[in-house]
Amino acid sequence: xxxxxxxxxxxxxxxxxxxxxxxxxxxxxxxxxxxxxxxxxxxxxxxxxxxxxxxxxxxxxxxxxxxxxxxxxxxxxxxxxxxxxxxxxxxxxxxxxxxxxxxxxxxxxxxxxxxxxxxxxxxxxxxxxxxxxxxxxxxxxxxxxxxxxxxxxxxxxxxxxxxxxxxx
Amino acid sequence: xxxxxxxxxxxxxxxxxxxxxxxxxxxxxxxxxxxxxxxxxxxxxxxxxxxxxxxxxxxxxxxxxxxxxxxxxxxxxxxxxxxxxxxxxxxxxxxxxxxxxxxxxxxxxxxxxxxxxxxxxxxxxxxxxxxxxxxxxxxxxxxxxxxxxxxxxxxx
Numbered sequence: 001x002x003x004x005x006x007x008x009x010x011x012x013x014x015x016x017x018x019x020x021x022x023x024x025x026x027x028x029x030x031x032x033x034x035x036x037x038x039x040x041x042x043x044x045x046x047x048x049x050x051x052x053x054x055x056x057x058x059x060x061x062x063x064x065x066x067x068x069x070x071x072x073x074x075x076x077x078x079x080x081x082x083x084x085x086x087x088x089x090x091x092x093x094x095x096x097x098x099x100x101x102x103x104x105x106x107x108x109x110x111x112x113x114x115x116x117x118x119x120x121x122x123x124x125x126x127x128x129x130x131x132x133x134x135x136x137x138x139x140x141x142x143x144x145x146x147x148x149x150x151x152x153x154x155x156x157x158x159x160x161x162x163x164x165x166x167x168x
Numbered sequence: 169x170x171x172x173x174x175x176x177x178x179x180x181x182x183x184x185x186x187x188x189x190x191x192x193x194x195x196x197x198x199x200x201x202x203x204x205x206x207x208x209x210x211x212x213x214x215x216x217x218x219x220x221x222x223x224x225x226x227x228x229x230x231x232x233x234x235x236x237x238x239x240x241x242x243x244x245x246x247x248x249x250x251x252x253x254x255x256x257x258x259x260x261x262x263x264x265x266x267x268x269x270x271x272x273x274x275x276x277x278x279x280x281x282x283x284x285x286x287x288x289x290x291x292x293x294x295x296x297x298x299x300x301x302x303x304x305x306x307x308x309x310x311x312x313x314x315x316x317x318x319x320x321x322x323x324x
Contacts, residue, residue: 110178123185142201
């Protein structure tokens with residue numbers, strides 16, 4: 001992975017408007033992403049608080065130790081969709097498509113959104129996942145989310161017995 | 169090839185947040201998915217979402233104090249109707265969905281000709297949680313009878 005800066009275009013073009021303030025987000029593997037301050041603070045409470053604590057954005061570099069470059073690129077791409085649309089319809093659709101195509105990536109993006117406290121995007125992504133497995137049986141949930149059952153047969157029987165109404 | 173990931177690699181509070189967008193039945197069922205899901209499915213934050221938003225106003229209105237040690241316990245405690253407002257109303261939650269169910273005493277209802285003894289009278293019914301219920305004499309009042317039947321509570 002190269003370490004050169006990547007320009008994330010926001011709106012029409014952030015290069016055409018040099019007066020726009022930017023900061024640099026650093027992925028865990030060292031890749032740098034230049035992002036528009038308004039667009040990222042619109043989404044991330046963590047970065048909003050950081051900028052307010054630092055008293056400005058000049059030369060600000062934010063290392064995101066838990067987020068790899070591909071995940072950060074995908075998250076920023078989805079933020080762009082969210083920032084460009086007044087309602088959540090478009091971004092919900094994109095998150096849904098990501099879940100169907102690359103569930104692993106979607107779950108990483110969910111974790112990253114949680115990490116940088118992108119609350120409304122995180123909630124929206126949680127809802128997309130929840131809508132998918134609402135009404136699923138236990139086995140279907142395990143299969144869909146690729147989860148191994150780590151209960152003993154006895155424990156499972158007890159859980160079923162205690163909550164029989166929910167398993168009918 | 170990166171390792172296969174799943175929601176099971178997430179912190180339990182992330183799973184709780186996902187479950188909060190499902191239903192109480194889904195949340196309870198998910199306690200059988202894995203240990204992480206079981207922990208996530210009993211969190212206070214999750215069950216707070218399934219409780220009515222005005223729960224703090226409802227509880228002080230209970231005739232008998234409601235005791236609970238977790239939000240999940242409170243939820244299931246409220247699935248059995250509780251009497252509120254001096255016993256004139258009862259409140260319950262529907263287990264699978266968390267929907268509210270409010271039952272009103274016939275004393276508190278305004279009923280057409282309700283005060284006219286030719287049509288309605290108060291009688292006692294041991295199957296009702298309220299000692300007295302209204303009963304109609306008039307076959308044309310079937311509609312009202314149906315309304316009243318909603319107010320019956322199942323005996324213990």
